[in-house]
Amino acid sequence: MSEQQIKITLAQLNPTVGDVTGNAAKARAAREKAKADGADLVVLSELFVAGYPPEDLVLKPAFQSACRAAIEELARETADGGPAMLIGTPWVEDGKLYNACALLDGGRIAALRFKANLPNYGVFDEKRLFARGPASGPVTVRGVRIGVPICEDIWLEESEDYENVVECLAETGAEILIVPNGSPYARDKADLRLSIVVARVTESGLPLIYLNEMGGQDELIFDGASFALNADLSVAAQLPAFEENITTLIWRKTADGWRCNGPITAQLEGDKADYAACVLGLRDYVRKNGFPGVLLGVSGGIDSALCAAIAVDALGADKVRGVMLPFRYTAQVSLDDAAKLAAALGIRYEILPIADAVNGFEAILAPVFKGLERDITEENLQARARGTLLMAISNKTGAMVVTTGNKSEMSVGYATLYGDMNGGFNPIKDIYKTEVFRLSSLRNEWKPDGALGPSGEVIPVNIIIRPPTAELRENQTDQDSLPPYEVLDAILERLVEHEEPLATIIEAGFDRDVVTRVDRLLNIAEYKRRQAAPGVKVTRKNFGRDRRYPITNRFRDFGKALPEPDEKLVTRGSRASAEAFEG
Numbered sequence: 001m002s003e004q005q006i007k008i009t010l011a012q013l014n015p016t017v018g019d020v021t022g023n024a025a026k027a028r029a030a031r032e033k034a035k036a037d038g039a040d041l042v043v044l045s046e047l048f049v050a051g052y053p054p055e056d057l058v059l060k061p062a063f064q065s066a067c068r069a070a071i072e073e074l075a076r077e078t079a080d081g082g083p084a085m086l087i088g089t090p091w092v093e094d095g096k097l098y099n100a101c102a103l104l105d106g107g108r109i110a111a112l113r114f115k116a117n118l119p120n121y122g123v124f125d126e127k128r129l130f131a132r133g134p135a136s137g138p139v140t141v142r143g144v145r146i147g148v149p150i151c152e153d154i155w156l157e158e159s160e161d162y163e164n165v166v167e168c169l170a171e172t173g174a175e176i177l178i179v180p181n182g183s184p185y186a187r188d189k190a191d192l193r194l195s196i197v198v199a200r201v202t203e204s205g206l207p208l209i210y211l212n213e214m215g216g217q218d219e220l221i222f223d224g225a226s227f228a229l230n231a232d233l234s235v236a237a238q239l240p241a242f243e244e245n246i247t248t249l250i251w252r253k254t255a256d257g258w259r260c261n262g263p264i265t266a267q268l269e270g271d272k273a274d275y276a277a278c279v280l281g282l283r284d285y286v287r288k289n290g291f292p293g294v295l296l297g298v299s300g301g302i303d304s305a306l307c308a309a310i311a312v313d314a315l316g317a318d319k320v321r322g323v324m325l326p327f328r329y330t331a332q333v334s335l336d337d338a339a340k341l342a343a344a345l346g347i348r349y350e351i352l353p354i355a356d357a358v359n360g361f362e363a364i365l366a367p368v369f370k371g372l373e374r375d376i377t378e379e380n381l382q383a384r385a386r387g388t389l390l391m392a393i394s395n396k397t398g399a400m401v402v403t404t405g406n407k408s409e410m411s412v413g414y415a416t417l418y419g420d421m422n423g424g425f426n427p428i429k430d431i432y433k434t435e436v437f438r439l440s441s442l443r444n445e446w447k448p449d450g451a452l453g454p455s456g457e458v459i460p461v462n463i464i465i466r467p468p469t470a471e472l473r474e475n476q477t478d479q480d481s482l483p484p485y486e487v488l489d490a491i492l493e494r495l496v497e498h499e500e501p502l503a504t505i506i507e508a509g510f511d512r513d514v515v516t517r518v519d520r521l522l523n524i525a526e527y528k529r530r531q532a533a534p535g536v537k538v539t540r541k542n543f544g545r546d547r548r549y550p551i552t553n554r555f556r557d558f559g560k561a562l563p564e565p566d567e568k569l570v571t572r573g574s575r576a577s578a579e580a581f582e583g
């Protein structure tokens with residue numbers, strides 16, 4: 001008897017949210033490739049035809065119909081006897097909207113499976129959008145029973161209404177699990193995904209194919225990095241991260257179930273992965289929104305230098321323009337370093353002194369400010385003159401302004417609204433200042449595959465070793481207004497990423513006054529962050545979709561030990577009766 005096998009093509013592709021026609025065309029092209037490989041099935045990622053995450057767009061009836069029409073067309077095309085297709089799509093049934101996966105085969109929509117567990121935390125809002133599907137049995141492709149849990153369905157988050165889809169699939173005879181994902185990048189997320197998949201494979205005894213989306217969608221980056229595990233937990237295949245890839249895997253039936261020995265690509269980790277995420281995020285934002293290129297203010301400082309390098313790696317030097325906008329506080333060394341940076345990156349570079357603009361503003365305001373001290377107002381006028389000039393060049397050329405505030409600055413509001421905060425997208429919004437230094441040094445030694453910039457030292461070393469300064473007054477350094485960045489970033493990470501009480505941070509050895517000051521700055525800068533440009537998410541909690549604080553907010557943690565809850569005050573049974581009342 002001949003050996004039984006099934007060939008499954010993983011299409012790790014970059015859809016664009018809302019581009020139903022373009023996404024369907026990508027799926028069609030992937031199927032053609034799968035057909036050429038003699039595959040039985042081609043798999044695309046979660047909600048592929050819509051693009052992920054579609055947010056409230058998916059509630060629009062016209063969009064739902066467009067997705068369905070595209071799926072029906074793709075289904076008709078499978079009458080050609082080629083591979084079946086498993087593709088994510090929104091689906092309306094009995095008046096309810098589902099996050100679905102359709103099996104297209106033999107000219108028909110052969111099966112539909114609906115996501116049962118809808119993530120509603122962090123960056124996800126799926127309960128707002130979709131109805132929960134039932135846990136269902138496997139679908140059959142060429143005689144093989146395939147279980148299709150959709151993304152969150154394998155995460156087994158602690159929740160009362162969690163549906164154990166994988167258990168249900170194993171009990172109903174699934175032989176292989178194929179999981180379409182829209183799983184956004186965050187630092188060390190690959191380890192987390194692996195541990196989740198190891199747990200599901202161990203529990204079910206089934207091999208699992210984890211197929212992830214790739215590409216940037218506003219602040220989210222989908223890194224791809226799809227992989228498969230055999231039932232004995234050996235790695236069956238590992239696709240590359242941060243690039244599109246179509247790979248056909250041959251699965252063979254053995255006495256111990258289905259097995260595959262596919263290609264295994266080495267993965268980027270840590271800072272390298274973060275840098276690649278920033279490049280991909282900016283590239284896709286610019287490309288998918290149709291900008292011909294970008295421009296940014298280059299100050300001779302490290303934030304704009306790193307952003308310029310990311311922009312060149314993302315788009316190519318011919319699509320990036322650097323503008324030095326000096327004023328009387330701009331040191332010669334800043335002018336020299338900015339020029340060196342532009343030359344090393346090979347970008348167009350101009351110097352536009354801002355004195356006339358700043359002096360003009362000051363002259364206009366002189367009667368209004370008569371008798372008042374010079375203060376931060378005049379500093380902000382410099383940042384605003386720069387922001388206005390950069391936006392004017394954007395308007396004239398169509399190029400988008402890249403804004404450069406790092407996460408430390410975004411946290412404490414160390415940036416000028418309508419000044420250096422001007423811009424359409426921020427590639428380093430979720431990168432703390434200490435990491436800005438690390439990534440800059442890293443980029444001088446290494447660049448990711450597919451980066452369009454030159455190799456070697458692109459960020460002059462002097463920019464990396466010089467103390468940071470906003471150069472808005474004489475001899476200013478960031479450390480005049482802020483604690484040292486090592487201290488600031490360590491406190492911020494505890495406050496932002498871990499929501500630690502101030503008392504815990506102080507107990508860990510940080511100075512009480514510094515901690516309370518940083519917390520205060522973090523709180524009062526919410527209004528600025530709400531007006532800030534979107535930027536790439538790389539941490540477990542970014543400013544944007546992950547952290548949604550009220551702007552108007554009187555609550556303050558004063559660093560005192562937290563009071564123990566007084567359980568005696570809770571009347572026994574009060575919770576149960578409240579539930580009964582609500583129910």
Ligand SMILES: Nc1ncnc2c1ncn2[C@@H]1O[C@H](COP(=O)(O)OP(=O)(O)OC[C@H]2O[C@@H]([n+]3cccc(C(=O)O)c3)[C@H](O)[C@@H]2O)[C@@H](O)[C@H]1O
Pocket residue numbers: 376379380383409413414415416417418419420469470472478481527
């Ligand atoms: N809750 C609230 N809701 C809405 N609006 C609020 C507000 N609180 C203040 N405001 C408004 O915001 C204004 C204050 O904000 P803003 O005008 O930005 O000015 P502000 O935050 O006072 O100053 C800018 C800060 O950023 C620093 N900076 C500037 C430029 C570059 C860099 C750098 O090195 O990267 C640092 C600069 O040294 C200074 O510490 C107020 O005058 C008021 O109009």
Ligand SMILES: Nc1ncnc2c1ncn2[C@@H]1O[C@H](COP(=O)(O)OP(=O)(O)OP(=O)(O)O)[C@@H](O)[C@H]1O
Pocket residue numbers: 296297298299300301302303304305323324325326327330386404405409420468469470471
């Ligand atoms: N002289 C300048 N010429 C051009 N752009 C400038 C200049 N000064 C500031 N900018 C722009 O404003 C942003 C914030 O600038 P600033 O120098 O005040 O602070 P920073 O956060 O230390 O940034 P950088 O490290 O890039 O200097 C810069 O990244 C840059 O885009």
Ligand SMILES: NC(=O)CC[C@H](N)C(=O)O
Pocket residue numbers: 046119124150151152153155181182183184
């Ligand atoms: N789209 C999803 O369901 C993703 C949720 C999942 N926990 C992840 O981050 O990968």
